[in-house]
Amino acid sequence: MMRANTRTDTRNPSVDLPAPELGDFDVQQYSTRRRFLKWMIRIGYGAFALAFALPALALRALQTEQQGIAEGDVLVFASGNAGAQAGTAVKPGDIPEGTGLQVFPQGKTDNQSNLVEVVRIAPGEGVDGLVAYSAICTHLGCAVYAKLNQAGHIACPCHNSQFDPANNAKVVGGPANRPLPPLPLGLGPDGSLIASGPIEGPIGPE
Numbered sequence: 573m574m575r576a577n578t579r580t581d582t583r584n585p586s587v588d589l590p591a592p593e594l595g596d597f598d599v600q601q602y603s604t605r606r607r608f609l610k611w612m613i614r615i616g617y618g619a620f621a622l623a624f625a626l627p628a629l630a631l632r633a634l635q636t637e638q639q640g641i642a643e644g645d646v647l648v649f650a651s652g653n654a655g656a657q658a659g660t661a662v663k664p665g666d667i668p669e670g671t672g673l674q675v676f677p678q679g680k681t682d683n684q685s686n687l688v689e690v691v692r693i694a695p696g697e698g699v700d701g702l703v704a705y706s707a708i709c710t711h712l713g714c715a716v717y718a719k720l721n722q723a724g725h726i727a728c729p730c731h732n733s734q735f736d737p738a739n740n741a742k743v744v745g746g747p748a749n750r751p752l753p754p755l756p757l758g759l760g761p762d763g764s765l766i767a768s769g770p771i772e773g774p775i776g777p778e
Contacts, residue, residue, distance in 0.1 A: 640770060641686050641755065645677035647765040650687060653718055661764035664702060667692040672726065674707050674718040677767060685775045687715055688755050689726055691737040698759050705741045705752035706775050709733055713776040
């Protein structure tokens with residue numbers, strides 16, 4: 573009959589010796605190695621998943637960046653305009669001569685770079701007498717005031733850069749070194765203001 577837990581003495585094959593038992597140190601070492609291998613496998617899976625996730629996140633960020641003002645976008649009131657409900661479409665009659673207000677393209681209000689200052693510099697029908705510029709200062713990228721200052725200029729609250737809306741938003745004060753880029757305007761079927769193209773130039777500081 574075979575006896576368990578025995579081994580044969582090589583010097584005397586007829587003598588069976590007790591089999592060696594696995595010590596505590598060997599058990600701990602084995603367990604530590606298993607845990608180490610499990611962690612390595614998990615790290616490998618994580619790195620594999622990350623390799624697929626990063627391109628997707630980059631693509632999503634790129635798509636978000638591309639949501640700028642485009643031809644045909646309806647312009648709606650931004651928050652902060654006195655007496656106007658944010659998100660409603662703007663019509664030329666909403667802007668008296670010598671005043672300005674701020675708008676966003678409808679559906680793209682989550683992109684601060686889309687903020688636009690619209691100013692009526694002269695009386696007129698439709699878009700006549702209206703001009704529009706990016707509301708992002710070309711100095712350090714702050715949003716300009718919606719309301720014109722006493723001189724009729726667009727002013728930035730951060731470092732007091734000032735732009736003349738009646739003269740292509742030329743810099744007339746402060747540290748900004750280039751004008752606010754313009755936005756061409758048009759009218760939609762219902763008479764609301766729309767963008768007839770994208771902002772014509774770099775937005776904010778270069």
